[in-house]
Amino acid sequence: MEVVIAGDIIGSKRNNPDDYLSVIEPILKTHCKEGMYQIYRGDSFQGWIHNPELALYVCLQIKAALKVKDTLDVRIAIGLGNINLIDENIALSTGSALTRSGELLDSLKEKDQNLMVKSGHSLDLYMNTALKMALLSLDNWTANGAAVIHQIMKKPHMTQEELGLQLGIKQATASRRLDRAHWKETQELHLLFQQYYKDVQDATTH
Template identity: 35%
Template sequence: MIAVITADLIDSSSYPPEFLELVLETLQKEFDNFAENFSEEKSNFKIYRGDSFQGIITNPENALLFSLFLKTALNKLESKDSSAIKADLRIAIGIGGYDLKRDEISESNGEAFQLSGRTLDDMKSNGRKLMLKTPNIDLNREFYTSLALFDFIADRWSTASAEVIYYLLQGYKEKEIAKIVGISQSAINQRKKIAAWDPISALLKRYEEKISATFKEN
C-alpha cells in the first residue's frame, strides 16, 4: 500500500508572477526536505501545469503530516503587493495499491492514484480543501468528518498562525519558535492556542494510529 497526494493551488491565476514563483519554490523545498527527513525519493513528487502536483509516499502513515507541512508552508506566505493574496491548496490523499510505479509519476497507475485523482476532482465542486480516500469505508467516513473540521479551523488561520503550526509540526518547542520568529514565547503560545494546535496534534496521532492498524498487513 502507498499514499498518493494529488493537489492544486487555489485561485493560482490571481497570483502575481513573483508570488507564484515563491509558492512553487516553497513547494519544491518541502518536497526535498520531506524526502531527506523521511527517506523518500525526491523524484516521488512532480509539479505540473504550473499549479498542480502529485507524489507518492511509500509510508501512508506520513501522508497527513506531509500534507500539513505543505499546507502550512504555503498558508504562511502572503504576496507583498497591495492585493495581499494568501496561498492555499486543495489536497487529496489516496491510499491503496498500485499496478505500475515508474520513475515518471505521470506514467504510474493503480488504486491509490485513482482514489487521489478522483477525490481532488470532487473537491473542486464541494469546496473541501483536504480529504482522504481509501478502500476502507469506515476509515473514509471517520476522516471525512474530522478533516472537514480541520478545514473549518485552517480557513481561519492568519499567516502568523500558519507559521507557528508549520514549526510545531517539525517538532520545534515554543521557545525555539519564538527565537526564529522574533517574538516572545507567550505570543507564540497564544498563536498556538488560536490556531488550535492541540486538536490538530490529536488528529495527526489518530490518523497515524488508524492507518497503521488498518493497513499493517498490507
C-alpha cells in the first residue's frame, strides 16, 4: 500500500517563499521516491513517500521545520492506497492514494484539523482521533520547541548534549524544550502510525 502526502503552507502570504520552500524541499527530496514530489501554486506540495511507515514522521518533520518561524505552519493530508504512475510524473499520475490525499487536503480547513489520514478503512477514525488530540500540542509548538524537534528529527540518535551544542543552548535547556514540546509523546504517535499502516495494509491484502 502506497502513501502520498499533500500539504498547504499556512501563513505563506505573510512570508517570503524562500522561507518555506527552502525548508520543505530538502525533506521531500530525502523521503520521497526519486523525483516523485512537486511544489505547486507556490505554497502547496505533494509527495510519494519512499518508506510508507515513515509518512507521519515526514509530516511532523515538515511541521517542526516550518514552525521554527512562528508565522508558519502547515496542513497535511496523508492518503493511503495505490498509484498508477504515468510518464514517471507524479503530477500526471492517478490512483487512490493520490485521490484520497487531495480530497482530504481540500476538506481539512473546514474540519479544523491540520493533519489527517485517509485510507478508506474504519481504522482511519482511530488514527484521526489520536491525531486530533496530538495536535492540541503540535499546533502549539513554540519556535524554540519546534527548533529542538526539527534538529532531533534530522538526527534521531543525537544526544541532548549534541542537540544543545547544535542550537547554542545548554543541555538542560534542550532537555526542557523537548519535554515542553512533548517529544516522547510525539515519538509514541509515530509508532502508533506505523502500527496503523501495518493494520490497514493487512486488512486490504487479506
